[in-house]
Amino acid sequence: MMRVRVRLLLLLLFAGAGPALAQDTGTMEDKPLPPLEHPDSPSTPARELFARKTKPLPLAARSIGFYSQGCLAGAVALPINGPTWQVMRLSRNRNWGHPKLISFLERLADKANKVGWNGLLVGDLSQPRGGPMLSGHTSHQVGLDADIWLTPMPDRKLSREEREFMSAVEVVRQDRLDVDAEVWTHAHTALVRTAAEDPEVERIFVNAAIKKALCREAGSDRGWLAKVRPWWGHDYHFHVRIYCPPDSPDCKPQPPPEPGEGCGHELDYWFSAGVLHPVQPLFPSKPKSALTLANLPAACRHVVMAP
Numbered sequence: 001m002m003r004v005r006v007r008l009l010l011l012l013l014f015a016g017a018g019p020a021l022a023q024d025t026g027t028m029e030d031k032p033l034p035p036l037e038h039p040d041s042p043s044t045p046a047r048e049l050f051a052r053k054t055k056p057l058p059l060a061a062r063s064i065g066f067y068s069q070g071c072l073a074g075a076v077a078l079p080i081n082g083p084t085w086q087v088m089r090l091s092r093n094r095n096w097g098h099p100k101l102i103s104f105l106e107r108l109a110d111k112a113n114k115v116g117w118n119g120l121l122v123g124d125l126s127q128p129r130g131g132p133m134l135s136g137h138t139s140h141q142v143g144l145d146a147d148i149w150l151t152p153m154p155d156r157k158l159s160r161e162e163r164e165f166m167s168a169v170e171v172v173r174q175d176r177l178d179v180d181a182e183v184w185t186h187a188h189t190a191l192v193r194t195a196a197e198d199p200e201v202e203r204i205f206v207n208a209a210i211k212k213a214l215c216r217e218a219g220s221d222r223g224w225l226a227k228v229r230p231w232w233g234h235d236y237h238f239h240v241r242i243y244c245p246p247d248s249p250d251c252k253p254q255p256p257p258e259p260g261e262g263c264g265h266e267l268d269y270w271f272s273a274g275v276l277h278p279v280q281p282l283f284p285s286k287p288k289s290a291l292t293l294a295n296l297p298a299a300c301r302h303v304v305m306a307p
């Protein structure tokens with residue numbers, strides 16, 4: 001019980017990647033959100049303001065605040081098609097990030113391709129001005145987080161419709177104790193390892209069953225495993241977080257992960273009955289109180305209010 005409480009506290013403190021319990025589909029409708037009646041009200045949830053900004057703030061790139069409590073100026077978009085990547089769920093307009101994140105993803109797509117992964121299907125990065133979102137994540141707010149599907153890119157350009165409705169393949173076995181041997185390949189391991197070995201990467205979140213598989217398959221060179229941490233969900237995509245960039249003095253770093261590779265008994269908690277089969281959901285479907293602008297760094301007011 002105590003252990004669970006400590007974990008929940010850590011969860012709140014470090015607000016990792018948020019729950020990703022089912023994969024949402026997108027939409028083909030291009031309908032803008034209705035204007036807010038009282039955008040200036042102090043009680044307006046910040047996510048309502050950030051969700052209505054469809055373009056980045058054209059200033060120098062700057063990640064402001066913490067991964068789960070901040071915003072982003074000077075975002076750039078990951079092009080929706082590259083030689084070894086494609087962006088999914090275009091209707092969400094979340095392929096924006098700090099230029100360091102974009103160059104990391106382009107680099108990873110190329111390197112992963114060389115170790116047997118056909119190409120990246122890229123999920124959410126950040127909104128054009130970062131900030132909290134109407135759906136899906138607690139982090140991804142400062143343009144330094146990215147979700148990458150654990151499904152390799154097909155050999156053709158996906159249609160707009162496929163990018164909205166195609167589902168990633170679940171890689172965790174039904175009993176949640178390991179990966180599904182029918183689906184999991186050495187290329188999956190090579191992909192996560194390639195990401196973890198990039199010096200810009202701060203940490204990676206995967207399902208505990210995936211971490212177990214990575215521990216098993218890592219071989220003798222295991223230093224990279226420390227960056228790969230177990231988290232809820234993350235069974236059809238993994239989440240990569242890069243360090244605060246030097247151009248962003250207001251970016252708040254995350255304390256480093258616990259030392260050690262995090263294999264073996266360190267994973268026991270995640271496979272305990274209370275975590276595998278919780279009596280009540282560990283996460284409410286929506287946070288009880290949404291962040292307002294007052295909860296974010298002061299500079300985020302300008303980032304989201306500027307035209």
Ligand SMILES: [Zn+2]
Nearest residue numbers: 017146147239
């Ligand atoms: Zn994520």
